[in-house]
Amino acid sequence: MQVNKVGVIVVAAGRGSRMRTAESKQYLELAGKPILVHTLELFEKMARIDSVVLVTGEADVPRCESYAARYGLHKVSRVIAGGAERQDSVRSGLEALGAETQWVLVHDGVRPLVTEEQVGACLDKAIDTGAAVLAVPVKDTIKVVSEDGQIMSTPDRKSLWAIQTPQAFRFSLLKEAHEEAIRDGFLGTDDAMLVERAGHTVHVVEGDYANIKITTPEDLPWAEWLLGNRRGE
Numbered sequence: 019m020q021v022n023k024v025g026v027i028v029v030a031a032g033r034g035s036r037m038r039t040a041e042s043k044q045y046l047e048l049a050g051k052p053i054l055v056h057t058l059e060l061f062e063k064m065a066r067i068d069s070v071v072l073v074t075g076e077a078d079v080p081r082c083e084s085y086a087a088r089y090g091l092h093k094v095s096r097v098i099a100g101g102a103e104r105q106d107s108v109r110s111g112l113e114a115l116g117a118e119t120q121w122v123l124v125h126d127g128v129r130p131l132v133t134e135e136q137v138g139a140c141l142d143k144a145i146d147t148g149a150a151v152l153a154v155p156v157k158d159t160i161k162v163v164s165e166d167g168q169i170m171s172t173p174d175r176k177s178l179w180a181i182q183t184p185q186a187f188r189f190s191l192l193k194e195a196h197e198e199a200i201r202d203g204f205l206g207t208d209d210a211m212l213v214e215r216a217g218h219t220v221h222v223v224e225g226d227y228a229n230i231k232i233t234t235p236e237d238l239p240w241a242e243w244l245l246g247n248r249r250g251e
């Protein structure tokens with residue numbers, strides 16, 4: 019039996035409604051390849067990664083299986099259907115990875131610009147502490163605004179970080195945090211939130227502003243430029 023020590027869950031089951039394209043954004047082309055393939059190729063080349071579970075929309079499972087074959091993504095051990103919310107998709111991924119996994123990284127399929135160094139630093143911190151996420155200090159002044167558009171407060175920017183993925187955890191810790199969240203009916207926008215509310219400290223590893231989540235239409239040309247710049251084009 020193969021023992022998987024470090025597993026990755028790549029979540030790609032969203033509809034990409036903010037991108038406003040007919041095709042889900044994870045399948046749009048970036049430098050000639052689907053965004054999702056760029057993301058998967060990074061984990062494929064990392065010796066420290068044992069296996070990848072790809073979570074996608076039910077109708078997209080065959081297409082993703084064919085990508086895995088076409089692009090030589092041998093670490094993609096399972097392609098499974100996700101759920102209605104990102105958290106549901108991660109939970110399905112945790113079930114598919116199996117109990118032999120010791121460390122798990124959760125990564126958005128639409129963050130194709132993360133680097134091997136950043137993933138490695140996040141994983142190292144999780145192995146030291148149990149839980150770590152990539153993040154960058156916010157550059158703007160952030161306001162808390164009421165529903166009717168009034169500024170309520172201005173949090174001190176020094177303590178504000180924009181959280182990215184991957185987010186890395188001891189497998190058992192993330193699994194328990196997800197079980198607790200579902201028991202309590204809690205829905206979070208990232209996995210760290212679930213681990214935080216389960217009473218565990220999550221550490222931040224400073225990442226890079228280029229690790230963008232492709233979310234709205236202007237992000238795609240920005241990602242093209244960042245990728246070209248990285249390749250010296």
Ligand SMILES: Nc1ccn([C@@H]2O[C@H](COP(=O)(O)OP(=O)(O)OP(=O)(O)O)[C@@H](O)[C@H]2O)c(=O)n1
Pocket residue numbers: 029030031032033034035036037044073100101102103104105107108126127128129231232233
């Ligand atoms: N039910 C869901 C929702 C989101 N995701 C994934 O979570 C990542 C981050 O989510 P986001 O950028 O919000 O993607 P979408 O939900 O697709 O976008 P939108 O909110 O604009 O519809 C994406 O890779 C997305 O495919 C997922 O696997 N399952």
Ligand SMILES: C[C@](O)(CO)[C@H](O)COP(=O)(O)O
Pocket residue numbers: 104126180181182183207208209231
């Ligand atoms: C997990 C995440 O990418 C961290 O920034 C983010 O929270 C996902 O949120 P979204 O609402 O699915 O865009």
